Amino acid sequence: MRTLTADLAILGNGPVARSLVLALADSPLRVLMLDTYPLAQARPRLTERTIALALGSHRLLRRLGVAMPLADAAAIRTVQITQQGISGRVLLEHSLLHAPEQRLGEVVGLEILTDALAMPLATCRTLQQESPGPLQALQWFPDRVQLDWPDLRVEAALTVVADGGHSDLARLAGLRRMGWDHNRHAIIATVTPQQPLPGIAFEHFLESGPLAFLPIGKDQFSIVWSLRPGDASRILDLSDADFLEALNRQRPSSLPPLVTTGPRSVYPLFFQRFWADPGQRLALAGNAAQTLHPLAGQGYNLGLRDVLTLGALLREAAERGDDPGSRSLLADYSRTRRRDRLETIAFTETMNRLFSSPRLPLRLARAAALTLLDQTSLGKRELAARLAGIHLPVQSAIPDLVTDGYHVR
Template identity: 80%
Template sequence: MRTLSADLAILGNGPVARSLVLALADSPLHVVMLDTSPLGQSRPSQADRTVALALGSRRLLCRLGLTMPLTGAAAIQIVQITQQGISGQVRLEHSLLNAPERRLGEVAGLETLNEALALSLARCSRLQQESPGPLQTLQWFPDRVQLDWPDLRIETALVVVADGGHGDLARLAALQRMGWDHNRHAVIATVTPRQPLPDVAFEHFLESGPLAFLPIGNHQFSIVWSLRPGDASRILDHSDAAFLEALNRQRPPHLPPLTLTGPRSVHPLFFQRLWAEPNQRLALVGNAAQTLHPLAGQGYNLGLRDAMTLAALLREAAARGNDPGEASLLRDYARIRRRDRLETIVFTETMNRLFSSPRLPLRLMRATALTLLDQIPFGKRELAARLAGVHLPAQSAIPDFSMDEHHVF
């Protein structure tokens, strides 16, 4: 069995894990990034998966050295929020932010983001990458954590869990958990409208849940359609013509009819939050810490802020010669991230539940609320800035990597 020693072991090699490595590129820490996907198992295609990059995330990725916009990325200049069957809408435009980028965010392919991050990893001289598969055992010692696989042992001061919540860490590390199943599945597909409508994203609320249309270039949209599991299975088996017919009955009022569609996939929707005690030498980032409803596309944006905050604290600790896994650092990380995480979780869960209720009084109240919000510039600016990730709670400012202003308008 090979044995490696590291300051930091990152479980996972997705976009949040890679972003963390890049944020540590100028530090003296020896980092091992571990692909924990099952060995010999074919990976599901991510060609249909997209990532909504908020404006704040775009700025952070620029600071990590990525060239923005990413290849093929499509700008989001306008977001329209509507609900089925009743008038009332909110229209959020980039001008609300008065930002030089002239966008609220952009949409990139998940594979494109992963590849861009992977190319940038070449400059991380103290990074070692391994592909041992799922973690087998984990043991704690006063000054380190021991991770074991059949052919590899790693001894490290700190373990960062960035595996998207798909590993067995919750059981191996006795992590604390809260969560629930939404009893919904997301149908994902690429569709094309009859007339082009560039740079506009739609969040349309149905009784089954939100239906999102994200622009992806070439006059196409990536959709995320929340449906009950049985309905999602039936939709998945539809012919293209039947699928488009069903989707056109539900599309937002300002979106032209949809005429073309690509392959479809389905993914279960659930909420989960996991956390460790500060003395466990474990830090959780991204979906390994919180798995959100895809409403408003906040998953990677929240995970990137997790990674940037943790990296800043680790660089500060390294500069002082401190233990990267010390309990005080992990307490600081949890404290700084608490408010941003909580607000994002509450927003996505509340919006999903509130707008999915079929009761007529609630539907009328929602229509009134949307109409009023659309007429209140301050409220629209606040909502746009929060969704764009450029107005974070002061308690969640990223140490020494914070954005130039909490407000950019």
């Protein structure tokens, strides 16, 4: 069995894990990135998966050395929020932010983002990469964590879990968990409207949950349609023509009819959050720390802020010669990220539950609230800045995380 040692072991090889490596590129820490995806299992196709990249995340990635804007990224200049069957809407426009980029964010293919993050990794001289597959066992010692695979042992002062929450580490480490099943499945597809409508994202609330239309290249939209599991299974099996007919019955009225669709896929929707004790020498980031409802597309944006915060703390510790897996550092990480995480979780969960209720009084109250918010420039500006990731809680402040015009706080 081979044995490798590192200051930092990162479980995962996706966008969150790669972003952490880039955040540590100028530090002396020896970093080992471990791909835990099953070796014998075919990786899922990423071509249909997209990420809504907030403006704040765009700026932070640019500072990490990622070439921005990304290829084929589609700008989001306006977000329209509506609900089915009742008038009332909110328009969030980029002009509310007075941002030089003239956008709230952009939509990019997951594969494109993953490849863009890989390019600057080549310059990280303290990085070593391995692909051992799923973690088999771990042990804690006063000064390190030991991670074991059939043919590999890794000893590291700190282990960062950034594998999307798909590994067995939560069970192996006995992590505390809070979560629930939304009893909904999301259908993902690429659709084309009859007339192009670039730069506009739609968040349309149905009784079954949100139906999002995110602009992507070639004047198309990537949809995320939340449905009850039985309905999702039925709609997934429809012909393209019948699928478009069903989708057109649900689309927001200001969106032109949809005329073509690409392949469809489905995945379950749930919320979960994990905690590690600061003494475990474990830091959780991205979906491994919190798996969110896709409403408002905050998953990767929140995970990016996780790893940039952690990276800043680790660089400061390295400058002082401190233990990167110390209880105090991990307690600081948890404390600093707590407010931003809780506010984002509360926003997505509350919006999903509030707008999914079919009760008429609530539907009327929602319509009135949307109309009132649309007439309140200050409220719209605050909501737009929060969704764009450029106005965050003061308690989340890290000196490194300053972006143009706002502090990431």
